[in-house]
Amino acid sequence: MNAFDYRAPRVLDEALAVLHEYGEDARVVAGGTALVTMMRQRLVRPSCLVSLRDVQGLGRIEAVNGSLRLGALVTHREAEISPLVREQFPVLAETLRRVGTVRIRHMATIGGALGHADPNQDPPVTLLALGARVEIRGARGPRGLPLGEFFRDYYETALESGELVIAVTVPSLPAGSGAAFLKFLPRTADDYATVAAAAIVTLEQDCERCREARIALGSVGVTPLRAEAAEALLSGERLSESLLQAAGEAAKGAVDPLSDHRGSAGYKRAMTAVMVGRALTQAWEAARRSA
């Protein structure tokens, strides 16, 4: 690793000031699982690390006006075992449980995972399906973005120079909703997915027809992405094998996977349809149970 300055401010404004001072050469670090690994591999060589580890107030898990708010410094493990997360969003707790190993989940933070913007990560997929919003702070003040507008490209986000993710907020689901997250892992349990799929289904009052569905996918494009054409096919429909097949086929049109050691592009595209069908089935069943 290269030599670098290390700053560990206790207040957010000080962290923003240091980021401003160093400009593009500074990197923000929290858990370090992504950044330190990339530094060890000499993929990044920052001149300064601005650690958020001692910044007060960024580590809270709280209910705010019916929404769930996770501070940027909340670790994956803290959110995974939080009673509030488990009760309000069991699908998010289950998603977090599937990330790497307990050791990594003790280190990696929610905000860090968003800022890292690796499309192979799991939590952004479920957060995208849940309609989460990112809270951002920078020298010019606070702003918020829907997660769908936050990811721009491979490891690229909408964060401007000097800006930080400070929290993510997840709105509560309407009554009659069910959710599922599935991760296709043909190799080892701690691997990134070959394809990851999250689905949310909200049923009409008859508990039969779909009012709204949201489908998000990971590991099959340069960002986590929504399968909007597949979602559109589902509204007003009843669950059937042919509907699931049509949604799976439509989802294939949204993805653009890379061939790698987790599967060829064609295989990942084919498995996208399979995983979308399975995730929708599970979400639909969960929605029926909740109604």
Added chain:
Amino acid sequence: MIRLTVNGTAHELEIPTYRTLLDCLRYDLGLTGSKEGCGVGVCGACTVLLDGKMISSCIALAVFADGRSVTTVEGLAEDERLHQVQQAFIDAGGFQCGICTPGQVVSAKALLDAIPNPSDAEIREWMLGNLCRCTGYYKIVESIQAAAQRSRA
């Protein structure tokens, strides 16, 4: 300058910012129990506890431990008496070549701190980040079950 407590002993160290916690433990403090295997947080040979939570010390910077408390495999035994997890690994044959053992033992201790009576499934899920190329894992699971049973007794 960082201040950290390792296995109950306070240290003040002047180290480069790029020093990993693992290198700090091994080369600055001489605690060579924790090993470097993969160097990217996957294999578990460098597992230590930071404020009681198990982490990969190969991808943690030593500066992350400033003001915090670290437990390594050297900190488990009390005087000459092995920790019950260590004794159980010996009794149940939970290791062969031994390279992964410090990480296995520290992870197993963290597991029993979090879940005192784990099922086999819980053991396997918790320990999946500690790779072993000798045992086939069966005897590691048995060792942890034995340690859990002894702490119940």
